[in-house]
Amino acid sequence: MGTALQRTIHQLRSEDREFFQIAISVDCVIFGFDKNELKVLLIKSDLEEFNNQWSLLGDLVRPDENLDTASYRVLKDRTGLDDVYLEQVYTFGEVNRHPAGRVISTAYYSLINIKDHLPVYSDNELHWHPVNEISALAFDHKTILETCLRRLQSKIEEHPIVFNLLPEKFSLRELQNLYEAILGVKMDRRNFRKKFFLMNWLEDMNELEQDVPHRPGKLYRFNATNGKTKTPIPV
Amino acid sequence: MGTALQRTIHQLRSEDREFFQIAISVDCVIFGFDKNELKVLLIKSDLEEFNNQWSLLGDLVRPDENLDTASYRVLKDRTGLDDVYLEQVYTFGEVNRHPAGRVISTAYYSLINIKDHLPVYSDNELHWHPVNEISALAFDHKTILETCLRRLQSKIEEHPIVFNLLPEKFSLRELQNLYEAILGVKMDRRNFRKKFFLMNWLEDMNELEQDVPHRPGKLYRFNATNGKTKTPIPV
DNA sequence: TATAATTGTGTACAGGTCACACAATTGGTA
């Protein structure tokens, strides 16, 4: 016998049409960092069932399109950016998760630098929301957001990816504020600096902050060419 | 305008039929532990394109079936077990990954105790393969296996899940052999014991191994009621 | 009763994490 998957392409097409009743989508949790807050880019849902609720950016996957390609497309269409950090996290497949029928959705998160990306800010449908102030989202998007945030939190413990959220040059204070915003904890300044210098991820630009009402800090940029990730656990 | 996902159910069904051309499947990497080797349960593919190659156990997801439910069903059908550890890992969505058409597959791994499960061993189509000796699999299943193994490796560093691979009572040597098989490293016996007792995951059964040609070791069972996981990172 | 195999046990060193304080620098303001 064998299951449906073990039939040939013609058999599958003719006998198993019932299986082609599921659509697949991607949803992107697009993280940004601004004013010391972790933010996520949301769009107002125009589904009647979710009147006026915000939702993640997503779209159906096209029949001739890779899954990863679909999420890159969503990002490109919505933000104009095409060189972004993107990571698949989890696939949500509850039968009734979407009112428009059976839609299974694969969640990705991406990290982008808001500073390079102001136009979207003024758009009416799109908005950067502080992650901490989001109480409800359309569909199961709140769950998706939480799952992606947890993944991000565990990922940054070992891997140098937060730099995608910062401008090219940044101070150690900005970097620490970012870690604190993502992890939701306060850290010791001296230990934070020590740890990062040991990681060898930072290159001193020999420049100072401008226009700060206090002693300016040095500016660094990310450079992991000779850095070392302690335990390279591929999740 | 809005994307397809933001239309109502009737609009989606009528206008976006093109999107319902993708089937979704689950593939299960079923891990077992036997003779000090980590093994995986495979089935002989009967697709012509993959003549005589082994593949993971999987099936198409039914339209009225949750994603998790589908993988539980595959396990129940193939092994008869229905109280198993199961974890979703990743979704593989390359356009040409399956010769039978556009099939996106979500990978799960599960941990089962081979000892409770000998019948399957004698089945002709199904076979337990040592993970280390697998050079090729049908479809992209080698990649799926590797991805699930890496996830398992990182998971056991923090979470007490390997017990699902062992009989209820086991010796510390068996437990250490299991960790070594999964992680592919040799460990120091004294440090291993110390670490596990500190974790407080083990309950002393006050019994000894039987029929071993050497000094018998104590038997333990898993009991995490008062154990502590160092960093509860939900992946 | 000797041998092979394995269990059960403690200590010392190295490295990492963590808490913690003070002088120096800048812009703003009285």
Next chain:
DNA sequence: TACCAATTGTGTGACCTGTACACAATTATA
């Protein structure tokens, strides 16, 4: 121009964790 507010830059000791490492006790077997 002198002070104030804010923040940078810097080092050390306590503690915990990971790791390397050796020997007597126990069992089955020859």
